[in-house]
Amino acid sequence: MQDVIVKTALEQLRPVLELLADGEIHSGESLGVALGVSRAAVWKQLQKLEQYGLTLESMKGRGYRLLGGLDLLSAEAIRSQLDDSAQGLLKELLVFDEVGSTNSLLLEQMEEGRGHAVAVLAERQSAGRGRRGRNWISPYGSSISLSVGWEFSGGVQGLEGLSLAVGVAVAGALQRFSVPGVRLKWPNDIWCQGRKLAGVLLELKGDLTDRCSVVIGIGLNSGLCAKTAGEIDQPWADLQEVSPGVTRNELAAAILSELLALLASYSQRGFEFYRDAWLALDQFSGQPVRLQSGSLSWTGTAAGVDESGALVLNMEDGQKSFHGGEISLRGAV
Numbered sequence: 001m002q003d004v005i006v007k008t009a010l011e012q013l014r015p016v017l018e019l020l021a022d023g024e025i026h027s028g029e030s031l032g033v034a035l036g037v038s039r040a041a042v043w044k045q046l047q048k049l050e051q052y053g054l055t056l057e058s059m060k061g062r063g064y065r066l067l068g069g070l071d072l073l074s075a076e077a078i079r080s081q082l083d084d085s086a087q088g089l090l091k092e093l094l095v096f097d098e099v100g101s102t103n104s105l106l107l108e109q110m111e112e113g114r115g116h117a118v119a120v121l122a123e124r125q126s127a128g129r130g131r132r133g134r135n136w137i138s139p140y141g142s143s144i145s146l147s148v149g150w151e152f153s154g155g156v157q158g159l160e161g162l163s164l165a166v167g168v169a170v171a172g173a174l175q176r177f178s179v180p181g182v183r184l185k186w187p188n189d190i191w192c193q194g195r196k197l198a199g200v201l202l203e204l205k206g207d208l209t210d211r212c213s214v215v216i217g218i219g220l221n222s223g224l225c226a227k228t229a230g231e232i233d234q235p236w237a238d239l240q241e242v243s244p245g246v247t248r249n250e251l252a253a254a255i256l257s258e259l260l261a262l263l264a265s266y267s268q269r270g271f272e273f274y275r276d277a278w279l280a281l282d283q284f285s286g287q288p289v290r291l292q293s294g295s296l297s298w299t300g301t302a303a304g305v306d307e308s309g310a311l312v313l314n315m316e317d318g319q320k321s322f323h324g325g326e327i328s329l330r331g332a333v
Contacts, residue, residue: 025059054139071223072141089117102121109149172277186282192242194235198220199219275307
């Protein structure tokens with residue numbers, strides 16, 4: 001099936017954004033000529049950019065420029081950079097200008113029986129979400145907002161540890177570009193230099209004892225502006241700060257290449273195949289930590305994860321294992 005670029009609420013702004021993406025100065029007249037509209041019409045379009053978190057600089061007598069430019073997603077560019085095996089595995093690649101949530105959109109497709117091996121990317125999510133119901137901040141053109149659908153047989157038990165294995169896949173993609181300080185935080189965060197760079201959200205549909213569908217959502221910061229970053233309620237990292245020059249298209253291709261290979265073989269390999277790689281990147285290995293679940297809390301020393309992906313904690317009364325869900329992990333103060 002042919003890859004598709006789908007444009008929604010931002011469709012009318014895409015042409016002017018493509019012209020401004022280079023970060024150079026463009027006069028109102030030249031923009032009008034390129035777009036086939038008047039300078040007044042150009043100005044009306046430019047006034048709408050700020051609501052999408054884009055910083056437009058107006059230079060009297062010279063024109064306009066987008067500070068820092070834009071690294072726009074391209075289905076063609078992503079597809080061309082996939083590993084050969086991923087090329088064969090990926091059924092469809094959809095790139096949206098704006099959606100509510102890439103996960104929600106793909107879950108709808110899965111319910112209709114057409115989301116397997118489909119990848120969805122969006123320039124902007126208006127209702128992106130993370131683990132435990134949190135919002136995921138994803139302004140236009142400054143993150144990777146990616147969801148992939150996959151169908152498994154054998155029920156949910158065969159998917160133990162999948163969110164951790166996905167973290168290993170994302171870390172593997174980052175390591176292709178020698179991104180420094182990449183670590184994993186149980187159960188589904190990717191950290192960089194001691195701060196959160198990316199998160200993973202898995203959502204399941206279907207028969208949990210037989211055939212089930214999984215949507216794997218990945219959100220990764222790349223090019224966040226200071227204004228947007230102020231809305232994030234925890235220490236965060238941005239790819240362009242720690243490893244400038246890595247484009248979103250090449251990173252999306254690397255993530256898809258790693259992830260599709262994982263999904264195609266996970267039923268046979270399981271988490272055990274990825275456990276050593278996860279342990280080698282464990283952010284809190286051997287450190288005192290606190291677990292929180294509602295009003296309950298536990299403290300101990302992080303001792304890695306078991307064969308199912310459960311967190312192992314050395315406590316005063318012995319060793320205990322904790323599974324994901326609504327549990328949060330923090331370093332003990």
